[in-house]
Amino acid sequence: AEALKDVHAAIASNKVLVYSKSSCSFCKKAKEALNQFLTPEQYTVIEIDKNPDLISVMEALLEITGNHTVPRVFINGRFLGGGDDTAKAAADGSLKKLLVDAGVL
Amino acid sequence: AEALKDVHAAIASNKVLVYSKSSCSFCKKAKEALNQFLTPEQYTVIEIDKNPDLISVMEALLEITGNHTVPRVFINGRFLGGGDDTAKAAADGSLKKLLVDAGVL
Numbered sequence A, B: 001a002e003a004l005k006d007v008h009a010a011i012a013s014n015k016v017l018v019y020s021k022s023s024c025s026f027c028k029k030a031k032e033a034l035n036q037f038l039t040p041e042q043y044t045v046i047e048i049d050k051n052p053d054l055i056s057v058m059e060a061l062l063e064i065t066g067n068h069t070v071p072r073v074f075i076n077g078r079f080l081g082g083g084d085d086t087a088k089a090a091a092d093g094s095l096k097k098l099l100v101d102a103g104v105l
C-alpha cells in the first residue's frame, strides 16, 4: 500500500522518528524520554491520529515492527521499541549511546 | 444528557470504578495499581471506547471531574484521579487507606 512506502521513507530520512497519537500519554512518555537528550527540532514526531490514512499507517507499522501500537520509535533506521522500551533505554544509558552512534548527539 | 445520569448512577453504585479505554496503556497502569490490592471482581471497569455514546460519556466526565481524559478513577463515590494519581496513591499507601475506609479491603 502507499502507506508502507511512506513509512519506509520516513524511517530512512529521519534519524530519530516517533510514530505517535497526539492524545496518548505513553507517546508523551516517549517524547519526554527523548527530551532528556534532544531538543524537539532534533527528532520527528508523526501523529498518526491526524492522518486520514491511519489504518494503512498502522498496517505498515504492524508489518515493519510486528505491532500496530503507539508509540513506535526508530533511531537511525532501526526500530527501538514502544513507550516502555524508550523510557527504559533513556534510564539505562542505551538511548544516549544510540543517539551518539547515530550522530545526533 | 442521558449519559450524565448514567455516570452519576455508576459512581454511586460502584465502590471502585474506572472509566477506561481498552486500548490505553495509562488505563492498564491504573488497573495494575488497583490489582495490587483488589481482585478484578472487586472493582468495575467501564471501557468507554466500547460505548457508542462515547462523546456524551466524556462530556459527563468533563462536567464531573473537570477533564475528559482517561482513566478516571472513583473510590466510594469520590474522584481519585487519573493514571498518574492512581499509581502514586498505590505507591504511597493512600489508595490502600481509601479502599479500607470504603469497606472494600
Ligand SMILES: N[C@@H](CCC(=O)N[C@@H](CS)C(=O)NCC(=O)O)C(=O)O
Pocket: A024, A026, A068, A069, A070, A071, A081, A082, A083, A084, A085, B023, B024, B025, B026
Ligand atoms: N508496551 C507498549 C504499549 C503499547 C500500547 O499498548 N499502545 C496503545 C496506546 S497506549 C495502543 O497503541 N493501542 C492500540 C490503539 O490505540 O489502536 C509500549 O511500551 O509502547
Ligand SMILES: N[C@@H](CCC(=O)N[C@@H](CS)C(=O)NCC(=O)O)C(=O)O
Pocket: A023, A024, A025, A026, B024, B026, B068, B069, B070, B071, B081, B082, B083, B084, B085
Ligand atoms: N495525566 C493524566 C493523563 C490523562 C490523559 O492524557 N489521557 C489520555 C489517554 S492516555 C486521553 O484521555 N486523551 C484524550 C482522548 O483519548 O480523547 C492521567 O494521569 O490520567
Ligand code: FES
Pocket: A023, A024, A025, A026, A027, B023, B024, B025, B026, B027
Ligand atoms: S492512549 Fe492512553 S497511554 Fe496511550
